[in-house]
Amino acid sequence: xxxxxxxxxxxxxxxxxxxxLLWALTxxxxxxxxxxxxxxxxxxxxxxxSLDGWRSLxxxxxxxxxxRPYMDxxxxxxxxxxxxxVLGTLAAYGLSRFEYRAxxxxxxxxxxxxxxxxxxxxxxxxxxxxxxxxxxGLLDTKIGLILVYVALLLPIAVWIMVDFFxxxxxxxxxxxxxxxxxxxxxxxxxxxxxxxPGILVASMFCVIFGWNDFFFAFTLTFTDTQxxxxxxxxxxxxxxxxxxxxxxxxxxxxxxxxxxxxxxRLLSRGTLAGAIR
Amino acid sequence: xxxxxxxxxxxxxxxxGFLVLLAIILFPLLFTIRVSLSGWDAIAPGLNWAGxxxxxxxxxxxxxxxxxxxxxxxAVGTVLVQYxxxxxLALLVWRDILFRRIxxxxxxxxxxxxxxxxxxxxxxxxxxxxxxxxxxxGLIGLGPYPWLTSANFAMAAVMLVEIWQWTPFMxxxxxxxxxxxxxxxxxxxxxxxxxxxxxxxxxxxxLLVPVSIGAVVIRLIEAxxxxxxxxxxxxxxxxxxxxxxxxxxxxxxxxxFEIGYAASLSITYLVIMIVLLTIIAKLLVRIFIGRxx
Amino acid sequence: MSLILDTLHLSHxxxxxxxxxxxxxxxxxxxxxxxxxxxxxxxxxxAIAGLQRIDSGxxxxxxxxxxxxxxxxxxxxxxxxxxxxxxxxNVFDNIAFPLRKRRLPEVDVxxxxxxxxxMVGLSNFAGRKPSALSGGxxxxxxxARALVRKADILLLDEPLVNLDYKLRxxxxxxFRGLLTSQSDGTVIYNTTEPAEAMMLGDRIIxxxxxxxxxxxxxxxxxxxxxxxxxxxxxxxxxxxxxSGRLDHGRIVFDGGVELAASAHLKNLPHGLYRxxxxxxxxxxxxxxxxxxxxxxxxxxxxxxxxxxxxxxGEAVMQLEGVHQVTDGSQIGLSLAPxxxxxxxxDGEGALLRAPGQGEN
Numbered sequence: 004x005x006x007x008x009x010x011x012x013x014x015x016x017x018x019x020x021x022x023x024l025l026w027a028l029t030x031x032x033x034x035x036x037x038x039x040x041x042x043x044x045x046x047x048x049x050x051x052x053s054l055d056g057w058r059s060l061x062x063x064x065x066x067x068x069x070x071r072p073y074m075d076x077x078x079x080x081x082x083x084x085x086x087x088x089v090l091g092t093l094a095a096y097g098l099s100r101f102e103y104r105a106x107x108x109x110x111x112x113x114x115x116x117x118x119x120x121x122x123x124x125x126x127x128x129x130x131x132x133x134x135x136x137x138x139x140g141l142l143d144t145k146i147g148l149i150l151v152y153v154a155l156l157l158p159i160a161v162w163i164m165v166d167f168f169x170x171x172x173x174x175x176x177x178x179x180x181x182x183x184x185x186x187x188x189x190x191x192x193x194x195x196x197x198x199x200p201g202i203l204v205a206s207m208f209c210v211i212f213g214w215n216d217f218f219f220a221f222t223l224t225f226t227d228t229q230x231x232x233x234x235x236x237x238x239x240x241x242x243x244x245x246x247x248x249x250x251x252x253x254x255x256x257x258x259x260x261x262x263x264x265x266x267x268r269l270l271s272r273g274t275l276a277g278a279i280r
Numbered sequence: 281x282x283x284x285x286x287x288x289x290x291x292x293x294x295x296x297g298f299l300v301l302l303a304i305i306l307f308p309l310l311f312t313i314r315v316s317l318s319g320w321d322a323i324a325p326g327l328n329w330a331g332x333x334x335x336x337x338x339x340x341x342x343x344x345x346x347x348x349x350x351x352x353x354x355a356v357g358t359v360l361v362q363y364x365x366x367x368x369l370a371l372l373v374w375r376d377i378l379f380r381r382i383x384x385x386x387x388x389x390x391x392x393x394x395x396x397x398x399x400x401x402x403x404x405x406x407x408x409x410x411x412x413x414x415x416x417x418g419l420i421g422l423g424p425y426p427w428l429t430s431a432n433f434a435m436a437a438v439m440l441v442e443i444w445q446w447t448p449f450m451x452x453x454x455x456x457x458x459x460x461x462x463x464x465x466x467x468x469x470x471x472x473x474x475x476x477x478x479x480x481x482x483x484x485x486x487l488l489v490p491v492s493i494g495a496v497v498i499r500l501i502e503a504x505x506x507x508x509x510x511x512x513x514x515x516x517x518x519x520x521x522x523x524x525x526x527x528x529x530x531x532x533x534x535x536x537f538e539i540g541y542a543a544s545l546s547i548t549y550l551v552i553m554i555v556l557l558t559i560i561a562k563l564l565v566r567i568f569i570g571r572x573x
Numbered sequence: 574m575s576l577i578l579d580t581l582h583l584s585h586x587x588x589x590x591x592x593x594x595x596x597x598x599x600x601x602x603x604x605x606x607x608x609x610x611x612x613x614x615x616x617x618x619x620a621i622a623g624l625q626r627i628d629s630g631x632x633x634x635x636x637x638x639x640x641x642x643x644x645x646x647x648x649x650x651x652x653x654x655x656x657x658x659x660x661x662x663n664v665f666d667n668i669a670f671p672l673r674k675r676r677l678p679e680v681d682v683x684x685x686x687x688x689x690x691x692m693v694g695l696s697n698f699a700g701r702k703p704s705a706l707s708g709g710x711x712x713x714x715x716x717a718r719a720l721v722r723k724a725d726i727l728l729l730d731e732p733l734v735n736l737d738y739k740l741r742x743x744x745x746x747x748f749r750g751l752l753t754s755q756s757d758g759t760v761i762y763n764t765t766e767p768a769e770a771m772m773l774g775d776r777i778i779x780x781x782x783x784x785x786x787x788x789x790x791x792x793x794x795x796x797x798x799x800x801x802x803x804x805x806x807x808x809x810x811x812x813x814x815x816s817g818r819l820d821h822g823r824i825v826f827d828g829g830v831e832l833a834a835s836a837h838l839k840n841l842p843h844g845l846y847r848x849x850x851x852x853x854x855x856x857x858x859x860x861x862x863x864x865x866x867x868x869x870x871x872x873x874x875x876x877x878x879x880x881x882x883x884x885x886g887e888a889v890m891q892l893e894g895v896h897q898v899t900d901g902s903q904i905g906l907s908l909a910p911x912x913x914x915x916x917x918x919d920g921e922g923a924l925l926r927a928p929g930q931g932e933n
């Protein structure tokens with residue numbers, strides 16, 4: 004009895020979760036007639052399917068050319084994530100292993116400084132970022148966006164990695180130093196190979212937050228550089244061609260949906276429990 | 281006395297990241313503070329000196345304070361619902377349920393998707409005559425409702441989308457917490473003959489208090505920035521019915537180009553958020569951890 | 574002398590871990606550092622290894638100061654209490670790591686690792702990850718990695734403490750063989766167990782609260798403990814210390830218990846003393862001797878330890894065989910007068926006379 008209720012609850016929530024995606028999927032095969040005919044769900048039964056929406060992704064009528072924003076998003080997200088992971092991992096290792104002190108400032112305060120950046124509303128930074136990038140001549144460029152995204156992602160990387168390194172026994176790197184490694188070699192040859200799960204989790208979060216940002220891409224780039232969310236949202240006008248909107252939305256969120264499978268695997272293996280506290 | 285070598289390494293680990301963040305965040309922040317003391321706008325761009333006039337103006341700006349209030353209500357409301365739902369879902373697929381790994385994957389999906397892009401899809405769903413929201417409700421004899429054109433329904437729509445998007449985050453942290461719990465307390469409770477409800481309130485929940493506080497605080501921080509969903513779904517409308525602080529500042533600064541005033545609004549916004557979030561975090565810790573300790 | 578430590582001070586959070594410690598260690602010698610938990614033994618090793626900074630003092634090796642060198646230039650090997658190996662490398666690569674780090678030709682690496690592997694009896698496990706080994710085997714790998722380098726200084730910080738009793742006995746034997754084969758290095762071995770220190774070391778340093786209480790051969794330390802603290806540390810169970818008086822050739826405890834002093838104590842001046850006696854040299858006696866109340870007793874293997882509260886101090890008696898002793902029961906203790914140590918009644922209780930000492 005109780006377990007039946009349990010299954011009903013789980014199935015209901017699953018339906019709620021996938022509903023928007025399924026709606027997008029079915030809409031992506033519609034034409035103008037299919038859309039204006041009211042809400043229909045099944046091809047052939049409810050509406051006559053067409054591939055117009057999907058064709059529009061590659062320069063077809065009424066859509067956007069999705070290839071270029073896709074590449075831009077890939078480049079910006081992966082570069083910013085990579086830089087954040089490198090800088091964040093190094094800083095996190097330092098904060099986990101050494102004692103820093105400057106006046107009343109101690110390690111925990113520095114860690115807090117990193118993490119507290121997440122509290123900053125994007126709008127507070129938008130205007131100065133705009134002027135700063137303008138000054139540097141980096142407005143509407145990928146490099147400018149990468150710079151901004153590093154500021155957004157670095158705190159995430161530091162936060163996850165400090166916790167992770169705190170769980171790696173200190174004696175391992177001490178042993179490496181006694182074996183003749185400098186602290187950097189100990190980090191690189193011994194600690195890092197044993198920290199892959201943490202790095203994986205941190206990278207994942209960086210990619211999610213980088214890929215999904217809209218506001219900075221929207222305010223700091225215009226024509227030369229265009230990231231996916233901006234490209235898709237640009238279709239969001241009153242005379243929206245819903246079919247190409249749906250197709251481009253699905254293509255944009257698809258890679259990260261794959262991450263969900265991966266996250267579940269980490270979760271079931273217990274890796275995440277150690278990395279998130 | 282000491283290890284000269286160590287000092288060098290100690291700083292080469294920390295400094296690159298630290299300085300990069302400092303440069304990217306601190307200068308803009310200081311700059312914003314300076315701009316907030318200027319009358320920079322479309323007519324007179326530039327860093328002139330306006331003293332605290334902007335702040336005086338902020339004080340009497342009813343639209344801003346309404347937006348702050350609305351944002352707080354939205355943030356607290358959605359985060360509470362997300363927490364309860366996320367916890368319930370985590371408990372449901374924690375153990376003994378068929379296909380639990382498939383359900384876990386499904387439950388995680390929304391947080392992976394791009395919020396603005398999904399908001400665009402949600403906008404089609406909420407379409408009054410062509411969207412499925414009213415269609416499905418019509419099946420059980422409800423509606424049709426003016427989802428995006430009436431004040432109350434627009435608020436509900438925005439909050440629904442936020443809940444859809446971010447309940448998975450709560451679910452993820454709480455499930456990770458549940459999966460890392462030791463087995464012994466549950467065995468002890470079972471031996472004592474505690475039923476599921478008592479086990480939950482005496483064992484599960486107390487053990488998850490630290491994770492819960494962390495998750496709620498993180499979500500409150502993120503929710504205090506709500507603006508993209510609003511931008512896409514309702515553009516703050518109808519009227520200003522769904523306008524949040526961030527969105528109002530965006531309109532003032534980047535649309536009306538009242539840069540100086542927008543800067544003072546955003547500093548006010550930031551300070552209030554930091555104060556409120558700190559108080560909430562401290563209160564949560566005191567209520568739930570202070571008492572059991 | 575190879576390694577000389579001079580007045581080392583190290584404190585952490587206002588607590589002194591090394592308190593003006595000076596010591597020297599010869600090449601080719603094995604020194605055990607014996608002391609209770611938190612005596613500062615581990616801190617001493619970490620200071621020598623360069624893992625912890627000393628506040629003041631100097632460290633010298635073969636006439637050269639090395640206290641300022643970073644850990645990675647000190648040529649010190651260490652084996653921890655915990656079984657620390659590199660989790661991502663297999664046994665062979667673990668042991669080869671320090672050699673490869675020094676860019677030894679791979680042929681030499683192979684040869685040296687294989688020889689050490691056979692020394693510690695792990696030749697068949699070279700391809701395994703440390704996590705697939707038992708605790709004893711993991712600690713053997715750690716020892717092998719320390720041995721293979723032929724490091725100048727080899728530190729072992731209670732390496733056997735986390736192993737079960739049987740394995741500890743067996744490894745202790747093996748370790749003695751392996752460590753004494755390190756002819757020209759300096760080996761320092763921390764332990765809390767007197768038996769281990771006696772068996773392994775050429776020399777014992779007794780440490781307490783960051784200071785050295787006594788240095789000497791196992792026999793010296795055991796037969797002539799410098800004071801009551803040392804006597805407590807080097808005996809397991811700790812030596813029983815009772816306060817009494819020496820009066821006209823009699824040892825007098827308050828309440829009318831008296832013993833005739835044996836020859837070695839007779840010519841000490843009259844006055845107050847602390848008398849020490851080992852647990853094995855106390856016997857129960859019916860109605861006579863020192864009165865006491867049994868607080869608890871424990872059977873360990875073929876021996877029974879009886880803890881007794883007397884008006885003159887806590888006593889521990891070690892009896893052969895298994896005995897049933899009721900907690901709280903009254904008991905009399907008889908001490909063999911010729912086995913008594915006499916310590917000063919004041920201060921740390923310096924040793925004044927040991928059994929068999931000063932009889933002529």
